Amino acid sequence: MEVLLFGIAKDIVGKSSFRFNADELAPGSVSELRERLKRSFPEFGKLSSLAVAVNSAYADDAVQLKEGDEIALIPPVSGG
Amino acid sequence: MKGNISIEIFDVIDTSAVFAELSHPQSGGICVFVGAVREFTDNEEVLSLEFETYKVMALKEMNKIALEAIEKWNLNKVVIRHAVGPKNVEEPVVVVGASSAHRDACFKACRYLIDTLKERVPIWKKEIFKNKSVWVSAHP
Numbered sequence: 001m002e003v004l005l006f007g008i009a010k011d012i013v014g015k016s017s018f019r020f021n022a023d024e025l026a027p028g029s030v031s032e033l034r035e036r037l038k039r040s041f042p043e044f045g046k047l048s049s050l051a052v053a054v055n056s057a058y059a060d061d062a063v064q065l066k067e068g069d070e071i072a073l074i075p076p077v078s079g080g
Numbered sequence: 081m082k083g084n085i086s087i088e089i090f091d092v093i094d095t096s097a098v099f100a101e102l103s104h105p106q107s108g109g110i111c112v113f114v115g116a117v118r119e120f121t122d123n124e125e126v127l128s129l130e131f132e133t134y135k136v137m138a139l140k141e142m143n144k145i146a147l148e149a150i151e152k153w154n155l156n157k158v159v160i161r162h163a164v165g166p167k168n169v170e171e172p173v174v175v176v177g178a179s180s181a182h183r184d185a186c187f188k189a190c191r192y193l194i195d196t197l198k199e200r201v202p203i204w205k206k207e208i209f210k211n212k213s214v215w216v217s218a219h220p
Contacts, residue, residue: 006134007204008215048220053202056137072134072202078216079131079138079162079203080115080174080194 001026001065003033004072009050012043030054031061033071048076083150084157087142089135093161095172102179104156109183111190112159115174117167127208131164131173134202138162141201149178149192153185160193162203 003018010016018037020026027033030052038044051074052059058074065071086101095114102110117129146158159177167173176197178189205216 004134006202007132007206008218011215047218053134053137056134056140058200072137074134074202075204075215076217077198077200077202078205078218079133079201080198080205 001067001071003037004070006072007075007078008047009044009073009075012041026067027065029061029065030059030063033065034061037073044073050075083147083155085143085146085150086157086159087139087146087161089133089138089162089164091163091165093163093172093175095175098159098161098175098177101159102157102177104179106181107156107179107186108181109186110177110179111183111186112175112177113190113194114172115194116172117169119169121207124209126169127210128169129167129173130206130208130213131162131167132204132206133162133164135164137202142197145193145196145200148196149189152192153178153180153189155180155185155189158189158193160197162197162201164203 001020027036053072053074055070098112142160155178157179161175163173176193178186180186207214
């Protein structure tokens with residue numbers, strides 16, 4: 001499972017996408033994905049917010065993740 | 081059809097083209113907001129800004145916001161443009177505009193377009209200072 005990274009999320013991980021290894025269980029939901037990433041990269045816990053997008057729309061914690069979904073981390077936005 | 085929408089994300093935005101795009105025979109009011117790069121943040125000199133986007137999603141969110149504004153204020157046309165990449169002081173980075181029968185609707189719509197864009201659209205701004213660079217709003 002691949003997760004796209006933007007802005008400060010990209011700086012925290014050090015690359016523009018993150019892949020869960022094939023030998024580990026991929027996170028099943030948005031909330032599980034967020035918790036796992038915060039555990040691996042504690043810097044995520046310090047951000048003002050950390051949203052998740054599934055197939056290019058904001059997704060609630062309960063949304064289930066499927067193989068083939070386009071998943072992205074959305075750190076605090078600052079356009080305009 | 082009510083509410084023609086034009087949404088784009090470009091490296092450079094042409095603010096001079098926006099009036100013609102918003103012009104409409106039923107519009108007596110056309111309102112445009114342009115956001116540009118400011119030289120100082122909290123008394124610190126900003127050398128430049130760098131914008132990054134998740135483009136597919138940003139375009140979708142901008143379209144949703146435009147539809148919401150058309151619904152609320154019965155607009156004839158809406159334009160939302162955002163620039164990406166490196167931007168220098170005074171360069172325009174965002175343009176939103178609305179046209180409607182009377183001015184009240186397009187003034188209110190413009191405010192809504194820019195405020196909601198800043199809240200929801202996945203675009204990120206990095207401020208480059210002399211000795212550091214900071215992703216805006218990332219930390220509390």
